[in-house]
Amino acid sequence: MIKISIVIPCRNEALYIEECIHAIYAAEVPDEVKINVFVVDGMSNDGTRRIIQQLQEEFLTLKIVDNVQQLTPFAFNLGIHATSCDYVQIIGARHIISKNYLSVCLQKLNEDSSIWCVGGRLENEYVNETGKVIALAMGTQLGMGIGNFRTLSKSGFTDTVTSPMYPYGVFEKIGFFDEELIRNQDDDFNFRVTQAGGKIWFDADISLKYYVRGNYKNLWKQFYQYGYWKVYVNRKHRTFTTVRQLIPPLFVMYLLLFLFTWLFGATVGVAGSFPLIVYLALTAITTNRLVQQDHQLRFGDIFKTFSILHISYGLGYLKGVIDFVLLNKKPSDKQKQMSR
Template structure:
């Protein structure tokens, strides 16, 4: 599965593109057009920073458009976007009546005019050379999807604890895009950038997937012979969840919808994805044994005690790197990550038990859809 970004006389062949050409491989006459797609809903607290970073890209603005798909925000997000639209003609706002991320992405991609699609989320602030690095890496590598590492930032002590926990192997397993500092081939990246033509071959995002739609698309791409490249040169940061409740809800949904990803792409299952539900099931079993046979301490105490030791050790290691002020918050943060994801996965197993034969992913047609603007 290979693509060329040389779609007209403004582009140069990938074989002629090198890192030494600098950000965006200037001059601008040699660049491809880019559409940045941004699915948002109720992001008034973050949208100014996100849009400000996008509108300050070193990529030529005459070759870049930003399509924002808004899921009926009610917090003033749309009004903020319209303020920016008045000053930036390359910024468009469209409606996302489905309100979820995959429907927003698909509506934006259908309206995209660019040769390259770059996804940016509402909580994310990208580096000034983000778009140019994505384009350069797509050309140089021949990859079908490129992206950078997920770099969380926290607001407040709990937010900083979440950022540190989700940037550690104990918190998120061996998912390389969380903490890798090397350029390497991987099974998924944060957000992503693709040649527009790719979606004509593999379809758009699966609109069943309220969460984990990026994993599902990447697994579909890999199964069709595509390749995904992670690069530390593609830099961004996102604001981590700031309360235990919001973090629990986020990771519960990740675990819940991961079941459908596994059902659709069983060959792509990784041990890191099964560790939280296995641990949670073992923990529930330990609690049951403790209730029916409290005297059997060794039987029911082994799992929680082992986890507690591992959690405390990981917390000390993480706090040494991220700051001692969050040390006491790290054990409960790790526990929320693991137990909420694990419970979500177990609930998903029960909810989707009859759908193991339903492995075909929904692949909405990439046919152009003008749709209503907002």
Template sequence: MSTARRTVSVIAPCRNEQGHIVDFCRALTAQHLPEGMALEVLIADGRSDDGTRELLDDWCRRDDRFVRVDNPGRIVSTGLNRCLAQARGEVIVRMDIHTRYASDYIAQCLAALQRSGADNVGGPWVAQPATPEGWPAAIAAAFQSRWVAGGARSRDRAYEGEVDTVYLGCWPRASFQRYGGFDEQLVRNQDDEHNLRIRAAGGKVWQSGRIRSVYQSRSTPGQLARQWRQYGYWKPFVMRKHGQAASWRHLAPGVFVGLQGLLLLASTVSDHALAGFLTLTLLYLLAVLATALLVAREAGWRLLPRLPVVIGLYHLAYGAGSLQGWADVLRGREPDPAFGRLTR
């Protein structure tokens, strides 16, 4: 009888994660893999200087399933590609240091691949606050709302079916041979771009609610604004590459912020422009308030005072970032290095 085992490779980028790296490694050792599957873990460290490398090296010495991969590029896309170059598995699972996973996370990824025949599978993007009260709780609650996210399926914990993108991802090795690796010009949105590339070539991206994980969302309004401004900034570079948006919802915040800016500028010489600016502002505030009431009804009324601020930040920071991105794209400029910095 053959005793050969198949390998699944986990790839994960990290930089300066001293407080999280050991817990992440420990959680991976608790994964329940299907019979006959072996685990390989490649963690790309972006030249950490806070002790992460030393902790990771110590773990790798004690468990030879773990390998530290050097990532001189220091960004997610270069780290993922470095891991892909060394991965031996027939299936590749991307994981994130700040996310917590169900013990059958990898097993459910493998099952979804087999069930769907997709080129990439993943679970819903579920936010968990650092603390159950205050700003962290409001940020996480708003994040989970499909109304805030423009109807994105990624917030639906139960959805099973095709989507435009998924959180993290799990690919047959053949997907990378067919569609290539991650775009190293992108500091953010490299996941969305890769999924858009798959779908543009006729491939399938699949989400399954059985793939369970929770992501630790940002904890302050400032962190949230910086994060979503970055997401917005990098989206035009993805659109320039493919000549299309992955979804209309990626365009809406930038269009709204841009239109309001034009109306405000024109209001200095036109009463009609001022009326338009005030009308759109009022309609948006009413929409934000209605959304805040819907979110608070599900997540708790104690969050209501903070929710309008949080919802506005999600949209306006993303929209402002998009406009900055489009300004650089249309002028043919290279991406601004300031948008490559970590936002935690």
């Protein structure tokens, strides 16, 4: 019997948790595979727990684990430690996996022992018009960067994936998720995987739907935190875990310097405008392409979304540099609050 523990970190996800769990139990797995599902709940107060308890009557291997810390890395580790297993599959509460997700992950891990982690293609979903615009922007290379798991379309090795499956032995080799990292704990863990000699496989034949943030305030906070915590991960490892992470903070620094150059006159300011013109042109071209695909979209909304993704991440990253590199501070309590 092969045992897979499925860990779902969750807090106040009443809108999505039922669909997430139904998709897991609808997944196709070999007869010799037993699935245990652990919803590690951060003491939800929106009816999420009641929904899970109702589903437990239908799915006997569905369990709730309390996460009193209400933070994601604690949820990961609590779920992993909840029972003995051969494989650990992490699935976000807003992730809806395809029917072949579990079987393909299992197959890839069994085929090649050098692969320590497998994940699939992300399909952004939404519940309102703002979410639709955000989903489309996050599905582009301009929005998320070349090589980001959100924009990959071909199977191959990569540096990180979402909703990953690991053999349990990986945790015995490199430890568990870093509970100090409120954000980017999965990036940190997958970086440790590759540093230890393991490979990460992105499989385009499996997919999961992901419900993006539905308003700009939460999107800004989400990506600001991504940038902020990325610096903390870098400091822990004394290296940059990816090159693409540097582009948004460099762009924000350029914008600040560009504004400063106008103090020395229009000639100097105009001379420094070329990178901004290139950025605006690329953003306009990508935005126009999305509008042509759906004429109900508004050009200004999509254009604004790209700016929010890039500037919020860049500002968060620069704040992280100030706090962690220049001032040698601990993470801000404000940035430990999640953006749901």
